[in-house]
Amino acid sequence: MLQIFSSVMDGLLIGLVYGLAAIGLTLIFGVMDVVNLAHGSIIALGMFFLYLFFGAGLHPYLSLVPVAILGFFFGVIVYLIAVKRIISGPPLMSLLSTFSVSMIIIGIGTALWSTSPYNINFKVETYNILGYTVTSARLIAAVAAVLVTFGLYFFLYRTVLGKAVRAVANNREAAELMGIPSQQILAISFGIGTMLAMLSGALIATLFPFTILSGGVYELKSFVASVLGGLGNPTGALLGGIILGLIEGSVAPFIQISWTNVIEFVIFVLILLFFPTGLFGGRK
Amino acid sequence: MSALLELNGVETGYGEVQVLWGVSMAVEQGRMTTLVGANGAGKTTTMRAIMGIVHPWKGAVRFQGEDVTRLSAHDKAQMGLVLVPEGRQLFSDLTVEENLEMGAYSPRARKSLDENMRKVYGFFPRLEERKRQKAGTLSGGEQQMLAVGRGLMADPVVLMIDELSLGLAPVLAQSLFATLKRLKDAGLTIFLVEQNVHLALALSDYAYVLAEGRVKIEGPSHEVARNEEVREAYLGI
Amino acid sequence: MKFLKSPFFWIVIAVSLLYAVYPKLGNNITLRETLVLSAIYVILATNLNLMIGYTGYVNFGSIVFFGLGGYLTLWLIGGYGWNLYAAVLFAGVVTSLLTLALGFGILRLRGAYFALATIGVNEAVKDFVSNFDKWGGSEGIFLPFSTYKSMGGAVHALWTVYFLIIGVMALSLLLSWFIKRSKFGLGLFAIREDEDAAIVLGVKAPVYKAIAYSVSAFLPAVAGGLYFFKNGSIVPEEAFNLHLSIESIVMVMLGGQGTVTGPWVGAFLYERLRGLLLTTPSLSNFHLVIAGVLLLLIILFAPGGLMGWLYKRWARVRGVLE
Amino acid sequence: MSTPILEVRNVTMTFGGLTAVDDVSFNMAEGEILGLIGPNGAGKTTLFNVINGVYKPTRGNVVFRGRDITGLPPYDVVRLGLARTHQIVKPLNEMTVLENVVVGACFGAENLGLEPAQYVAEEVLEFTGLLQMKDELAGKLNIALKKRLEVARALAANPRLLLLDEVLAGLNPSEVAKMLDVIRSIRDRGISILMIEHIMQAIMSLSDRIVVLNFGQKLAEGTPDEVANDPQVIEAYLGDPEMAKRILEEEEA
């Protein structure tokens, strides 16, 4: 019983972080119909940016701030170089151009940091709640994920710029006609999506060791989470992440752990086939 | 007096297909100008060329005496050249109020956001009733009201409307036109594309008849309305 | 026998013969191993092109065919003592049939959704095989050395496998060429250009797509069987390496999608380029970066690939190189 | 009387809450040209999509030459001899004009092989006056030629009934005249035609009968003369001459 409780709690906490990563992916898709295949490597980059600031003596949680700022500008640059030109082209083009960005990031990352694992070594408290053991890092990561998500919601629904992002996502031409500079908004959206991916990467780095290749796993998880929640739907992505975490947690006690991935991907394909707009409704 | 909005020999099209062949027009301050013509004559393309969604290949667009041919659509919108596009093009996932707010995106319009919002709600009380509703869930008539309202929120110097009554029941069309007339009477410059020729010609001050991408006839609306040639070319009976 | 008159047919035959004979004459094993890799790339890219270039569906997980073919082959040879020829044919047919069934499902998805689903399928299969004890789970399948002895010794067996792979390469190119000139191919191109229009014109798109998907699985599966037989072992990460899938797309794009020659040239050039980058010490650390920049440049500035560029310059090339 | 070539029986098509076509019925006789008119958004194209199987109607049936084809996918409908064109042209851009038409011939009613399809295609191209540009890429044609290509492709399928969706829209008068000639000669080949059109002059002179749709419902049906003089039609479609007056009056009141 305790095991199941622990598993579910673990799943929930990590699921929030998956959800944050997925929001980054789904936001970009929702606004500009681009499936960002550089998502994974950007997550990994977030891990290493955190590592750099941490190495420079900043506390890991304080480092989240510069990581976020860096992530935003990095995203804007990626948009301007690799996405802007092909944004209205067929889906293959944006898939491949973001993939090539991924190759470049991983290539440079490998040259800089090799492919060996890195760690953020800082003091972590352990709490025991009714026999369930949880570390402060996990709690903080989950809380941070929730806070960032709330922040994003505040931005999207309460600020003019955020509403403009939604307007551009909804109808780029009409937005342009209303005086909204759509290219700027797209660049900003890509920046925000990238920022979220990097933040989730940074939070993951406070929990687990990472390499420049680590992003791949979380990219796939982001796909699963955002498809579960309906591609293009940020709330859905967060819920998708939580569901994913809960699936991981709740099946673990009953099967060999290594089957978890099989279950995840089978669910992924089935959802795509039978609920292409996800469980919570996404863009068609 | 030079016109508020002027087109000089505008040529444009899509890909290699030319649609407009040297279109020249002028929209005078305070007037309602209308553009009529058959389907495919190039009315919508004219509107899109003015806004810069389709780039003019040749010719110039002047707004308030300034050459704006090369400016992007959002720049022109911020200057007060506002188009209510064909097919409404609402932000269907945003609420009614958010749609209106987006209409006032430009810094110029944002200053008088509250005031304009009150005005729009005054014109279209239905919109206020539904301000929390998503635009996509509105009925056709309400959507057209919102489209016009959103255009008004931009505090337009010239309001261009592409197909106001398209797909609307006559009663609704009538009330929209009544609103338009009131706006005109209040001094707004309006440039209208309309398939309902009778209405368009009856309400407007000046008219252009477009065919095959060229201006065939122009003149004060009541004169154009009496022109048999127009009836023949457009109505076909 | 109209095809006998086509220069393209003879170009394929000549190049394949050159591939086959040249290393054998000099008994140059290094060259042979290099050419095997190049031939495998050509096979993967050419068959992938049937989906991307002909049908307009971006298959990101095409490597699953290669891996399944490899697994089925090694399982039949290692576990049941089948001979190589029977095993690879069987592997090809089974993979094709599975793909056909899968195709009726996931080809309902379009654009990015289809691409994501193919990634999902590949990863699901990989993780499944990693857990599937009959196929050795994560340990994979290792062939006993005696397998090669029964084929006249390892040296002889590996040459045989090499010739077979070259044969599959030639078949892939010819298949791609025949499809392009067939009514079936015409239907596929119509789907690529505008699926809804094609359906209205009478193209049975769901069936055509599924068949194209299934056909594009056959030869890669056979090649997978041969390749992993040559390696003597197979493990999930090597069999279902998503990266190779995506590299195949790069090859197709590099050469020019929708043409027969494009993926061929693209695969060849990509292999050369990779080799060059990896063996040049100053570049080897950056081979991924250079490949990425190259891909980005192609997408941004030459989306038609090499062939698209050639066709634009010299329209007559079209007559000789399909 | 022989069986009608097409019977539309009580067809209703709804999308979500929106009813695009509302209980529409009419028949078409063999060899007839039937015009389908109505304001934009009246449901004409939706009705076409229901007839050729792009949509399965929410209610009602479509019967073609005595056979119920409701819900049959478009590729099977073509096989039976019912071809169509699109209002927004859908050329296969990266294929040549000839290839476009060969697709039509290959997958049409005759299910031809590539070579015979080639002959049919050339013949159709000659007939539609596109032969000299058969090797152009379809995407490079201008709008008039693209429209003609739509017709040629549909014709290559060797249909008994042809649905033409605004093939005249966007053409200049001389192009319209050419297209009208093409349509007449199609009729002379014994092919029945159901056409959506906005250019009144054209549709009035071509059609044997006309069906008028408004807000998804059938508003009127009859000969061109009957329809043109129907006040309901005039109001719905041509605009109510009195409306302007009413607005002006209201303003003054």
Next chain:
Amino acid sequence: MKKGWLLLLLVGILGIAQAQTVKIGLTVSKTGKYNVESVNQLNGIKLWQQWINGQGGIPVGGKKYKVELKYYDDESKAERVQQLYSRLISQDKVDFLISPYSSGLTAKAAIISEQYGKVMVATGAASDSIFKLGYENVYQIYTPASRYLTSTVDMLKAADPSLKKIAVVYEDSKFAKAVATSAREYAKKAGFDVVLFEGYPKSTTDFGPIINKIKASGAQALVGGGHYADGATFARQLFEQKVPLKMIALLVAPASDEFAELGDAAFGVVAPSQWEPLVKYQQTCGPSPAQFTEMYQKAYGKVPAYRAAGGFAAGLILQKAMMEAGSIDSAKVRAALDKMDLTIFFGKIKFSTDPKSHGLQLGHEMVQIQWQKKDGKLVKEIVWPTNAKTSDLIYPIR
């Protein structure tokens, strides 16, 4: 006159032939996932080359053969391995081969070496299964996977005869699974109750679900692990989650010096190791463990890890076989390897000659290390076998 020139030329050639060379080929993973381990291994091999060439070469049949190494980067990739080993044999005409790092790559190389009948000494490859495929030319230096954790089980039994419940948790990879499977069998035979036997996927970084299972199983000791990254993470999370285990033995990771970076989480963790600088084997030939360590430190400025030792040992064994055979002929060297039974600084070396497992290492044994604290600093101590130990096992650790 002409004849005189020819004669001179002939003498010249013979003179050169006097200072003969023997070419040894291999691939190194200079890039890719095996980069660190593989380069370590290469360092050992190069050290051996310097050492033997410094003595004038390998004395074989009255002549001295200088060692020439020929190696390429295999990028840790299977397809490169086959290509490059073919090249080594057919183009570079090497006389003998040393394996690449890792069992996976070695298996690929073995097929090539086997088809050309070239002897290949396999180091950095602990798999059993490669040697059960009927190869005749491949010889293993490492203790095979099946015996990796068996002595750990022995040690645990000696330390706490009352302990019953153990968990075997392994990385789902070829190597770790093989180790874990035989450890489970061995533990069962030794009377333990294996309450959990579970693999985790290779890329695992979140051990939460596994740890929950360990807790639920009531296990008192844990053996398992996989490679470095997962092992280090596993150890850290076991510590953070305060899992009440009396002994934790993990493969590979704790044997590395970097493991100390884990701090308190490293304390008490046990690992089997192929070799440690402090071992006290009585070698019958070659340098002693201490001499080797000193040489290595001089050359590379750091203490050798077992992979470097394995590299050196691979060279040394080839050298020994050539000397015994009195020839560099492959068949004769193969016969000498088959007969070989000796102890070097690396430990005992003896190969299986059973056709079903030809080349499998039978002689070499693992040592057990444990991370302990000396003056507040974490240090690696050898705790098993008892005759080689530098410190007593700390038990229980929690």
